[in-house]
Amino acid sequence: MSVFKNVIVYRIEASWSQSHGQVEQALDPLRFVPCSPSQEKSAGWVEPRGEEHGPLVESIGGQWLLEYMIESKALPASVVRRKVEERAAQIEATTGRKPGKKEKKELKEDVTHELLPLAFTRHARIAVWIDPAARRLVVNASNVARADEVVTSLVKALEGFAVAQINTQVEPAAAMSDWLSTQEPPAGFTIDRECELKASDESKAVVRYAKHPLDIEEVRQHIADGKRPTRLAMTWDDRVSFELTEGLQLRKIVFLEGTLDDAPASGKEDNFDADAAIATGELGQLVPELIEALGGEMKLGGAAADAAPAPAESKAEELADESAPF
Numbered sequence: 001m002s003v004f005k006n007v008i009v010y011r012i013e014a015s016w017s018q019s020h021g022q023v024e025q026a027l028d029p030l031r032f033v034p035c036s037p038s039q040e041k042s043a044g045w046v047e048p049r050g051e052e053h054g055p056l057v058e059s060i061g062g063q064w065l066l067e068y069m070i071e072s073k074a075l076p077a078s079v080v081r082r083k084v085e086e087r088a089a090q091i092e093a094t095t096g097r098k099p100g101k102k103e104k105k106e107l108k109e110d111v112t113h114e115l116l117p118l119a120f121t122r123h124a125r126i127a128v129w130i131d132p133a134a135r136r137l138v139v140n141a142s143n144v145a146r147a148d149e150v151v152t153s154l155v156k157a158l159e160g161f162a163v164a165q166i167n168t169q170v171e172p173a174a175a176m177s178d179w180l181s182t183q184e185p186p187a188g189f190t191i192d193r194e195c196e197l198k199a200s201d202e203s204k205a206v207v208r209y210a211k212h213p214l215d216i217e218e219v220r221q222h223i224a225d226g227k228r229p230t231r232l233a234m235t236w237d238d239r240v241s242f243e244l245t246e247g248l249q250l251r252k253i254v255f256l257e258g259t260l261d262d263a264p265a266s267g268k269e270d271n272f273d274a275d276a277a278i279a280t281g282e283l284g285q286l287v288p289e290l291i292e293a294l295g296g297e298m299k300l301g302g303a304a305a306d307a308a309p310a311p312a313e314s315k316a317e318e319l320a321d322e323s324a325p326f
Contacts, residue, residue: 004127004279006142006251009287010151010163011297012135018158020064023130024057026157031056032069037117043070043149046125049272060276063284064130068150073119075112083111126150129280137163138283142251166248169295173246176229183215185234186293191215192233192241197222236286244290255282 018026032044047054048067058065084107088099099107127140128150137154141147144165155161179185180195193212197219199205207222223229228246235241239259243251259278291297 004140005253007138007140008147008249009166010137011166012137013162016160020057020059023158024055027056030157035071035073038113040116041072060273063280065276066128068126068128070124072122073116074122075115075119080108080111084108167298168291169298172244172248172294173228175294176232177223180214180229181220181223188237188289190235192235194233196230197227198230199227240282240286
């Protein structure tokens with residue numbers, strides 16, 4: 001099973017209610033099939049445990065684990081371009097005319113088709129976690145485009161399945177600005193030693209700190225000057241370190257040594273069950289606490305406040321009004 005290192009979290013629509021068995025049955029026709037020699041890309045669902053012809057949906061402690069596979073063939077653009085130019089030159093030498101745009105496009109398609117069987121093949125395995133009780137979908141992807149591909153596959157396969165990326169009452173950038181300026185992170189979290197600040201004016205200036213203390217006047221001055229944090233390294237409960245982005249993505253997730261103490265015993269060589277229990281158990285606590293630190297989950301159709309988190313006294317009252325808390 002792929003490790004959850006970079007995740008994007010979605011809220012599952014309340015009306016969806018398929019069972020574990022129904023999801024398995026719906027995904028079975030969409031099992032991954034490798035690319036044919038002339039095929040540029042193939043994608044589908046594979047066994048999370050890695051056992052051939054095994055289940056596509058593993059249930060560990062009530063958490064459903066899936067895995068999406070993408071196979072693509074990479075052709076160097078320079079090679080394709082050179083081959084097209086050679087054939088265009090050959091046509092000009094033979095007929096006395098230069099191929100037009102349409103003919104060059106056809107030449108490119110022909111060259112690509114011929115070279116695909118010789119192309120290097122790349123594989124991407126994307127871990128997917130459905131928490132049916134919390135109505136949460138977590139996709140192990142570092143960019144929204146890749147996560148959207150996985151979500152689209154689920155929406156097409158599962159009847160009534162719909163999701164929306166989670167938004168919070170307070171924008172992550174505004175919250176991170178406040179935490180860095182005051183050096184008062186939310187309860188249970190600590191600020192680590194990496195961040196990126198970006199100017200919102202025409203200069204688009206960027207300042208990056210790596211392995212550097214952030215409780216310095218220089219950082220506060222950058223924020224006072226209008227630079228907004230786009231990412232900030234943090235640790236939750238001394239158990240999980242991660243990087244929070246302005247788009248509410250969690251990147252560079254590392255489960256720290258203490259998390260292993262609570263892992264269930266497993267005699268299986270691949271430790272799939274233990275790994276799944278650690279990932280879902282820790283992130284299942286971290287995510288809702290982070291959402292709470294950002295003012296709670298925003299109702300659909302609302303707009304996040306571009307302001308620092310409210311004081312603890314009023315924040316508790318705001319959270320009580322949330323219709324879909326984690």
